[in-house]
Ligand code: ATP
């Protein structure tokens with residue numbers, strides 16, 4: 001990976017070039033800063049005594065059955081033990097203690113179904129329902145230490161099911177409701193789950209969409225597959241559509257819960273007791289079953305949720321749009337907010353059902369004050385136009401968050417201006433399924449936010465950018481993002497595969513956790529995420545980031561979304577190939593060969609101007625859609641297959657499998 005181009009760099013040979021310059025900056029208003037939970041001194045406190053700081057967070061934010069005396073045991077590295085001699089229960093922390101503190105009447109969840117049905121669930125209601133569900137699981141034979149697979153739409157029952165598992169000390173493994181029977185089968189087998197919680201179906205884009213048939217198929221005997229470990233299937237009734245029923249195996253959720261008491265004593269478990277297994281999104285390949293345990297995970301999710309979103313549980317209405325099938329749904333729909341006693345919105349459906357203003361309508365209706373969503377959603381709303389959110393009162397919003405991919409500076413600016421009324425801080429939060437909770441993010445009352453940068457490790461977190469030799473890059477340099485100290489919510493391994501854990505995260509650099517993401521430091525030392533290391537392109541010896549070129553493309557007013565890949569090229573090693581979606585009113589411009597050529601030229605020149613000639617895409621292809629994972633991330637490896645004229649690789653975690661056919665068919669047509 002040496003840099004062969006004499007014009008491109010310093011003697012220290014940065015691993016990734018730093019090309020795009022963004023100079024805008026938005027400090028918090030004085031009013032916001034004055035009332036913020038986190039002030040600048042949090043950084044000083046944490047660096048003065050890092051472990052003492054985490055111990056204090058764990059004692060303050062979490063209720064322990066037995067207090068811990070030891071903070072971190074790293075002797076079994078890279079498997080950490082945090083607060084290991086303490087005991088606690090996650091569901092007690094998320095629910096019961098708020099009722100005991102006199103807040104039973106506080107709304108925990110404002111549920112909004114896609115068809116418009118609503119349900120208000122207080123903390124006292126949640127305590128009763130979780131208790132009934134915990135009793136039902138016990139009656140059905142689930143024991144402390146067992147695994148339960150949850151395969152549900154976004155319902156109150158999804159939250160209840162997760163907490164009921166936690167209450168009895170069984171680990172849950174939530175499988176996203178959009179995954180196929182095969183994906184479900186392999187996840188059930190990997191975890192050796194004994195029970196599955198599902199629903200008849202859920203409402204999606206105005207119609208009921210069945211779920212139970214996928215469970216039936218996943219549990220049915222199959223050639224070459226071992227017999228299922230599942231004994232019972234608990235079925236939530238949501239759509240009332242017809243379902244096949246296996247006597248002796250299938251049980252209705254509502255009947256099982258009705259038969260149980262609403263009293264249940266939570267099982268105190270050790271801090272390192274497994275809380276859940278969750279598979280990564282599969283953006284780069286085969287998903288990994290990430291294991292999280294109880295005490296450290298709850299501490300860091302609660303800490304980050306309180307400080308990054310500036311949560312005031314008495315007055316805020318919080319809404320994270322992530323599905324519970326993703327880690328964001330685990331940490332910032334279920335555990336973080338509930339442990340903090342927040343009031344939140346839970347929405348079943350898609351942003352465009354029945355109309356494209358649905359999200360903004362919900363924000364107006366519930367007076368949402370904190371919104372946490374993904375760049376893909378923001379770019380989609382940008383594409384639909386400002387008028388749609390413009391028709392709703394969004395003045396209740398006071399903090400906006402972003403997660404899942406690097407957010408392009410122009411999307412960030414749009415989010416702040418159109419959704420945040422040019423007023424709200426934005427927190428761009430970098431983290432992974434593996435990290436369990438937010439790691440790098442501005443603090444909304446402290447940091448002068450820069451569009452497109454996650455900026456600084458949170459107090460208590462140590463992250464940096466290193467070069468090929470594991471040396472920290474200087475300000476202005478680029479390389480690999482690493483975490484150099486253990487953190488409370490870190491993964492404790494890949495389920496059943498310690499070797500793969502070591503190999504994947506700890507073998508690239510000695511004693512450093514390798515996140516797999518490229519990053520750079522700007523002249524102020526702030527961190528910018530530059531996309532997956534697997535996606536980095538090498539053009540004539542220049543190592544270029546996909547994110548920067550995509551951001552340059554999105555900064556052109558005709559472009560709504562862009563994905564960039566490096567394709568093999570005889571002369572330059574790799575060549576930049578861009579796939580772009582044009583904004584609504586420009587969509588037809590590439591319909592004729594002349595129009596397409598004009599768009600190509602305009603965008604190539606634009607990238608040349610924004611970044612430099614080396615980054616100009618060799619080819620720009622106008623498409624209608626981009627391939628995305630079910631969690632909304634662009635899957636560049638499939639586009640690389642197209643750019644290199646190969647058969648398209650494994651697309652099973654793709655949200656819409658027809659997208660790749662559309663793209664290849666569209667490109668075959670002359671343009
Ligand atoms: P797989 O590991 O199976 O390929 P995945 O990495 O997409 O899937 P997740 O754990 O859901 O699975 O995603 C974490 C990744 O998402 C990060 O490593 C990073 O690439 C990206 N990411 C998340 N938040 C941000 C952010 N704020 N800025 C930049 N990138 C982000």
Ligand code: MG
Pocket residue numbers: 280432516
């Ligand atoms: Mg990953």
